[in-house]
Amino acid sequence: MLIGNLGKDPEVKTLDNGAKIATFPLATTETYKDRDGNKQSRTEWHNIVLWRGLADVAELYCRKGGQVYIEGRLSTRKWDDKDGHTRYTTEIIGDNMVLLSRSDSTSGSAHPPKPTAPGELGSVDRSSDAVNDLPY
Numbered sequence: 001m002l003i004g005n006l007g008k009d010p011e012v013k014t015l016d017n018g019a020k021i022a023t024f025p026l027a028t029t030e031t032y033k034d035r036d037g038n039k040q041s042r043t044e045w046h047n048i049v050l051w052r053g054l055a056d057v058a059e060l061y062c063r064k065g066g067q068v069y070i071e072g073r074l075s076t077r078k079w080d081d082k083d084g085h086t087r088y089t090t091e092i093i094g095d096n097m098v099l100l101s102r103s104d105s106t107s108g109s110a111h112p113p114k115p116t117a118p119g120e121l122g123s124v125d126r127s128s129d130a131v132n133d134l135p136y
Contacts (some may be wrong), residue, residue, distance in 0.1 A: 001069070001070070001071050002026060002028055002046060002069070002070045002071075002092065002126055003028065003067065003068070003069050003100065004026040004027050004028035004029070004046070004067070004068070004070075005026070005027050005065055005066065005067050006024050006025070006026060006027075006062055006063065006064050006066050006068065007024065007026065007027055007045065007064065008024060008025060008063060008064045009024070009062070009063055009064050010022040010023065010024040010050075010055075010058040010059060010062050011023050012055055012058070012059040013025065013134075019051060019052055020051070020052055020055035020056060020059070021049065021050070021051055021055055021125075022049070022050040022051075022054070022055035022058040022059060022062075023047065023048065023049050023050075023091075024048050024058070024062065024090070025045050025046065025047060025048070026045070026046045026047075026070065026092070027043050027044070027045055027046075028043070028044050028046065029041050029042070029043045030042050030043075030044075033038040036124075038084045039078075040115070043071045046090070046091075046092050046093065047074075047089065047090070047091040048070055048072075048092050048094055049091045049092065049093050049094065050094045050097065051093075051094075054094055054096075054097050057097065057099075058097070058101070062099070064113075066099065066100075067099075067101040068097055068098065068099055068101075068103045069096075069098040069100055070096070070097055071093060071095055071096035071098065072092045072093050072094040072095045072096070073092070073093050073095065074092060074093075075091050075093050076088055076089070076090045076091075077089050077091070079129070085120075091113055096108055114124035
């Protein structure tokens with residue numbers, strides 16, 4: 001379970017089988033007092049991966065700087081880079097997501113991406129409280 005802020009807009013891809021995947025970095029910050037009583041903070045970055053319906057929601061409503069709650073599981077992938085070195089990356093595969101900040105405060109853009117096919121989620125009216133009526 002993580003609460004943090006998006007480091008950039010989600011990157012969304014559609015796979016050959018039609019499934020969508022959204023990825024983005026999430027920053028979580030811990031604040032504490034050091035042994036001298038001075039306030040310190042430490043930020044950790046997490047790679048978030050969302051599939052299918054959650055990827056649709058992320059594409060439409062998540063923007064850089066927006067705060068979200070993510071619930072999921074850790075997954076570590078292994079691959080060989082172009083020089084033949086074995087590399088690892090650990091990701092959070094999201095099973096649940098809750099948007100914690102209003103859409104109009106999470107983006108410098110005026111509108112979310114428009115759906116591309118009939119039946120996809122509609123757009124948000126950023127000038128009203130319609131964002132509180134999200135379809136999930």
